[in-house]
Amino acid sequence: DSGVTQTPKHLITATGQRVTLRCSPRSGDLSVYWYQQSLDQGLQFLIHYYNGEERAKGNILERFSAQQFPDLHSELNLSSLELGDSALYFCASSPTVFARNTEAFFGQGTRLTVV
Amino acid sequence: GQQVMQIPQYQHVQEGEDFTTYCNSSTTLSNIQWYKQRPGGHPVFLIQLVKSGEVKKQKRLTFQFGEAKKNSSLHITATQTTDVGTYFCAGRRAGGTSYGKLTFGQGTILTVHP
Numbered sequence: 295d296s297g298v299t300q301t302p303k304h305l306i307t308a309t310g311q312r313v314t315l316r317c318s319p320r321s322g323d324l325s326v327y328w329y330q331q332s333l334d335q336g337l338q339f340l341i342h343y344y345n346g347e348e349r350a351k352g353n354i355l356e357r358f359s360a361q362q363f364p365d366l367h368s369e370l371n372l373s374s375l376e377l378g379d380s381a382l383y384f385c386a387s388s389p390t391v392f393a394r395n396t397e398a399f400f401g402q403g404t405r406l407t408v409v
Numbered sequence: 410g411q412q413v414m415q416i417p418q419y420q421h422v423q424e425g426e427d428f429t430t431y432c433n434s435s436t437t438l439s440n441i442q443w444y445k446q447r448p449g450g451h452p453v454f455l456i457q458l459v460k461s462g463e464v465k466k467q468k469r470l471t472f473q474f475g476e477a478k479k480n481s482s483l484h485i486t487a488t489q490t491t492d493v494g495t496y497f498c499a500g501r502r503a504g505g506t507s508y509g510k511l512t513f514g515q516g517t518i519l520t521v522h523p
Contacts, residue, residue, distance in 0.1 A: 397442060
């Protein structure tokens, strides 16, 4: 158990809908990262938050948004869903962002299926 | 932007054979990390390399970081069925402002036949 909690584990929704994925980082971790993993694909970096502030952005679609709340949990909002958005969405956390020796601890992921 | 390429994409080996996956970055890295994802699981951190030319070993696994800090490799000696999974390298770009951006390679999917 990595200590990172993601909910829900599975989500099935229709095209055009909007969903929210939730992530609770490890206790004390200030950084939260979101990654998208499509079938047989690598991990595509979406966005990084540190202590409530956005710090880095990857190839995140405009239909997607995220935020990190004062209690450090994070939510990834996906709207106007398309079939191609079906993927495994991982959240990862780490203690800091500027330190060199920080590994990322991954949650179990949310499997999103858009039908 | 920064790109991290990993080869091969797939590797099938017989149990007992060796396995190597290679990782190349388009930019100089401050450090490189390796993760393993078991089928149906989530990525789990294996190791981090920071210094130019660094070599680290974990039992049957040997990790190397290139002199130019742009490439890395993971070598597994005498694979076992428990080694099955996808191995990812992930790098942080040296300098710049996106300290938090950990860019992953596409991963190498390892299959071990008993």
